[in-house]
Structure formats: C-alpha cells, structure tokens
Amino acid sequence: MLELQRQAYLREGPPSAAVRRRRIDRLLAMVLDNLDSYVDALARDFGTRSRTGTLFAEIMGMFSTIEHTRSHIGKWMRARNPKLTARLYGIRAQVQPTPLGVVGIIGPWNFPLQLVVVPAAAAFAAGNRVMIKMSEITAHTAELTRSLAPEYFDQSELAVVTGGPDVAAAFAELPFDHLFFTGSTRVGRLVQRAAAANLVPVTLELGGKNPVVVAPNADITRAAARLARARMVNGGQVCVSPDYVFVPEGRIDAFADAVGASFRDMFPAIAADEDYTACVDQANYDRVRALIDEARARGARVEQIVPPGETLPDPSTRKIPPTVVRDIADDMRIATEEIFGPVLVLRPYSKLTDVVDHLSGGHSPLVAYWYGPGGRDFRTFVRNTRSGGVSRNDFALNMFPEDAPFGGVGASGMGAYRGKAGFDTFTHYRTVVGTDLPFVVTALAAPPFPRFIGRIIDVAVRVAHRRTRRRLGVRGSGR
DSSP: OHHHHHHHHHHHOSOOHHHHHHHHHHHHHHHHTTHHHHHHHHHHHHSSOOHHHIIIIIIIHHHHHHHHHHHHHHHHHSOBOOOHHHHHTTEEEEEEEEEOSEEEEEOOSSSTTHHHHHHHHHHHHTTOEEEEEOOSSSHHHHHHHHHHHHHHOOTTTEEEEOOOHHHHHHHHTSOOSEEEEESOHHHHHHHHHHHHTTTOOEEEEOOOOEEEEEOTTSOHHHHHHHHHHHHTGGGGOOTTOEEEEEEEGGGHHHHHHHHHHHHHHHOSOOTTOTTSOOOSSHHHHHHHHHHHHHHHHTTOEEEEOOOTTOOOSBTTTTBOOOEEEESOOTTSHHHHSOOOSSEEEEEEESOHHHHHHHHHTSOOOSEEEEESOSSHHHHHHHHHOOOSEEEESSTTGGGOOTTSOBOOOGGGEEOOBSTHHHHHHTEEEEEEEEEOOSSOGGGGGSSSOOHHHHHHHHHHHHHHHHHHHHHHTOOSSOO
C-alpha cells in the first residue's frame, strides 16, 4: 500500500487545491453517508454509547475544524516571496509549501472515527496520500471504515488497515514521510522508537493526568457541577478529561458534596441509561476498578454514586458509577496513572504555590483547567505551569477555536494539528532560490580571498560586536 501511494504521488505530483478539497469532501461523505452505520458500530464497540453522545462528541467535533481547513487551502498553498533585501541583490526566491508525500495515521479507541478523520483531512489539505491504522479495540468501527473506504477512494489516495498489535507495530515501522499517532504515552514511546529507525518525523497526540484548580474565590457549587459533567463526557474516556482537582482545603467537603449531588442529579439511573457510556472493553473496566480498589484498600475515602436499587460496578455491562476519591497518597496508582474513566480525585491545597510546585514536579498534561475568575492568580498559574493547553471555567475550551493549534508538550505529546497547524504539520516548506546575475555571488566564499574581502569582514564583525555590547550595556572593547 505504501509503495502504491508513493509511486502515485511521485507520478502525479502535488495536487491542486480543487483535488485536495475534493478528497476532503469524499472523506466527509464517507462518514455522513453512513452515519447510522457508524452510530451502530460505535454502540457495539462500547456496549453502551448513545446516538446523541456519538453525534455530538464524535461527529460534530469534526465539522468546524475541517470546514475551516477546507476554506483556507488556497491561501495556505501560496508560495511566500523573500524580503526586499534579497530582491535588491538580484536573488529571486520563494518558499513553497510542498506535500510530504505519504502520511501514516494510527488512531485511538476512545474517538476512533473523529481522531483519524480530522488528521486525515489536514493531510489531504497539505496534498498528501494517507494510510490509516484503525484501533483494534473498536473493531466494528474499524471494519466498517475499512470496508467503506474503497467506495470513496482509490487505494493510492486513502488506505485503511485493520488488525491487532502486531499489525500496528508493523505499520509504525513503515518508512512514511510522516507518522501521526493518537493514544497513550506508553504506546507513544513505542511508536516513536519504531519510527526513529527510518528517521520518520512523528506527531504524538498523547494524554496525561489533567489537573484542575478550583480558585480560592471560585463559586464551589458551579465549579463542582461543571466538573461533574466534564468528567462524564464519553464515560471519562477522553484525553482532555479533568483527572484530579485541587480544592482549597477549607472548602473540600463542600466541593465533594456538590460533586456528588451533581452526579446524582445527572444519573438517577445508570444500569438502563443509554446515555451512560460504558468502559470500552473488559481490560479497561478491570483497570479502572483496580485503581479504585487499590486506593480504597490503602485508606483513601471512596464514594461511588450508585442509584437506589442498582448494583454497580457491573462487569456484564462494564459500567462503573461516578466515583469521588479523597485522601490519596502520592504513591498510589490512582495518583500517578491516567484514570480514563468516571472517577474524580480531590486533593486539598492551602497555597497556589503548592499547586504550582506539584505540577512542576511531574509530567506536563495535555490540558490544565482553572475554575474561577481570570485574575492575578490565574495568570500566575498559566505563567508558572506547563501544559498542552489551558481551559478556564469549562471543558476542553482550548479545542474550540478551529484556527488554534492543538497538541501536547513533553509526556503529553509533540507537534500539533487543527487549522493552519495541521497543514503545517504535513507540509515541507521548501526554499527555491535562483539568480540571473552576470557574476557568482558565492564565489566570494571560496579561496583565494581578495584582500578587500578580509577588510570588509573585519569591519562587519567589529560593528556586530559593538552593537551587541551596547545592547548589554557594556562599554569598551574588552571581554
């Protein structure tokens, strides 16, 4: 497949803006023409995942970003001319946005459709061919996409691959022109190691334990209600989910009560609620339960919001009730591992500096949350912490602007996409320079050197030295 796509790219060259838009339109048509089939496939993969939840989080999340990209392709494709100084010397130059060639995309299981379609649209916008490896955990969605792709694309444009970890490992080892991965930090390390053998550049969209700070002057009830809803998006199985919450120590009881009340209002029933997303498979159900059980066994306070008359957690439906955990120790697994489930950990704090110190000592998250006013404390928090993005008073707001880059930093990823950032990720900016001057400019760099060249260089170096020392406030010519 890779060789087929590479040869097609080399034969046909960079596609026009019209061809790029047409490929994006066919990609969207593949999804929208088969919407009911995708909703059904995703429900089968998760066990319980509502139509509304899928349409909102999986499908609607594509549109604004892809439409923004599609509408700007012509502008982003334009070559950039050099500064006036180069033209004055008779040098003609352009910086040309050039497709990389063939892009590999490895998708995750939590949003197995959106998180391959959006990067594929960006790769198409940049003029590339695309190969996609779907997650084997959401096998029905993967198989549906693999079967539909040939109806909309020649395999030389878009190819979809399915299979288990062995196929994923082989896929990651291919000599793509760029490899894009969304998934866990642990697997991201393996993907980067595999790509390094062929010097393939990678974009890693990873996860991390996303912290939340409830400001000292925040409205506790409102912050708790908003966080409760945010944590339950896709059953907590979102890379930008709030994972643990720093609450002012004198208000943590009130916050815990408010979070519990919000969960009860949201879910008077869980077992038969089609809107309540289950854990995607038995392995993830067991993993989340193990995190809770270990914390409880070691003395943490665990409150599970179970509706009257129901028995939860339930391994047959893979549903875990909303869970609030307090009084954790730093060496508990729940304190160090990304939870990826309907569990919210609460931690007290007395000073904002303590929160900043805690965050600075760990891995950088994909997003950091702040609930409260956007005053001096918020600005201090943003300035002194590191994360892929920051959202204040709402869930995943950093993903809403369609022209803003999205990506992690450190352990939460590298590189970015969405909007112009996505086009740039899959583009090589190629500098093309020429001259029709009657003499060779670069001849001055080769020996033998005329004496006047040495004098010119000496003067230029002295001027640069004086200018630098002047900026530093240093007088004289000494070191």
